[in-house]
Amino acid sequence: MTWLIIVALFFMICFAGVLLAGAPYLPTLSPQVKTALQLSGLSPGDTLIELGCGDGRVLISAAKHGYKVVGYELNPLLALIAWLRTRRYRQQVRVVWGDFWRADWPAADAIFTFLLPRYMAKLNKKCIRYEHKPVKLVSVAFKIPGQRPAKQKNGVYLYTYR
Numbered sequence: 001m002t003w004l005i006i007v008a009l010f011f012m013i014c015f016a017g018v019l020l021a022g023a024p025y026l027p028t029l030s031p032q033v034k035t036a037l038q039l040s041g042l043s044p045g046d047t048l049i050e051l052g053c054g055d056g057r058v059l060i061s062a063a064k065h066g067y068k069v070v071g072y073e074l075n076p077l078l079a080l081i082a083w084l085r086t087r088r089y090r091q092q093v094r095v096v097w098g099d100f101w102r103a104d105w106p107a108a109d110a111i112f113t114f115l116l117p118r119y120m121a122k123l124n125k126k127c128i129r130y131e132h133k134p135v136k137l138v139s140v141a142f143k144i145p146g147q148r149p150a151k152q153k154n155g156v157y158l159y160t161y162r
């Protein structure tokens with residue numbers, strides 16, 4: 001019984017703890033992943049960063065397209081699941097357990113994210129300061145306030161930073 005409580009507490013801390021730093025876990029649906037990767041306009045060999053990679057589904061899809069991809073995930077359980085699920089793509093996929101707000105993002109061609117409206121202005125600032133421009137930002141469901149997307153489709157928005 002004690003073990004059960006400890007395990008339940010661990011799960012609660014993992015999932016609820018993330019709420020202090022960002023959006024809760026909600027997986028992107030396959031059609032939206034497909035649209036997002038289409039809008040990103042990447043070619044095989046290009047690099048994608050995923051901010052909050054959840055269970056790794058976008059990482060897998062990106063790897064199948066031949067992209068290199070770096071996924072940040074704060075929730076240790078999800079980071080472990082993403083790492084395990086992407087192990088056959090180890091040459092292309094890197095899973096980083098940590099807070100993407102505090103990370104120095106590597107050089108990339110596009111950034112994928114699915115957060116919450118309240119983080120979009122902060123994300124915009126971080127993209128403006130991103131040193132490896134040009135870069136495209138693909139956001140599922142949420143727009144950047146005051147910015148006109150370069151493209152949009154099925155609730156996925158594309159922004160370009162030069």
Ligand SMILES: C[S@@+](CC[C@H](N)C(=O)[O-])C[C@H]1O[C@@H](n2cnc3c(N)ncnc32)[C@H](O)[C@@H]1O
Pocket residue numbers: 018021022023024025026027028050051052053054055057058072073074075078098099100101113114115
């Ligand atoms: C809405 S879910 C999207 C998951 C995944 N991108 C997908 O599309 O299936 C947001 C994810 O971001 C993670 N997350 C939120 N804030 C974060 C942060 N500051 N650093 C790293 N990961 C974060 C959450 O744990 C969650 O897995």
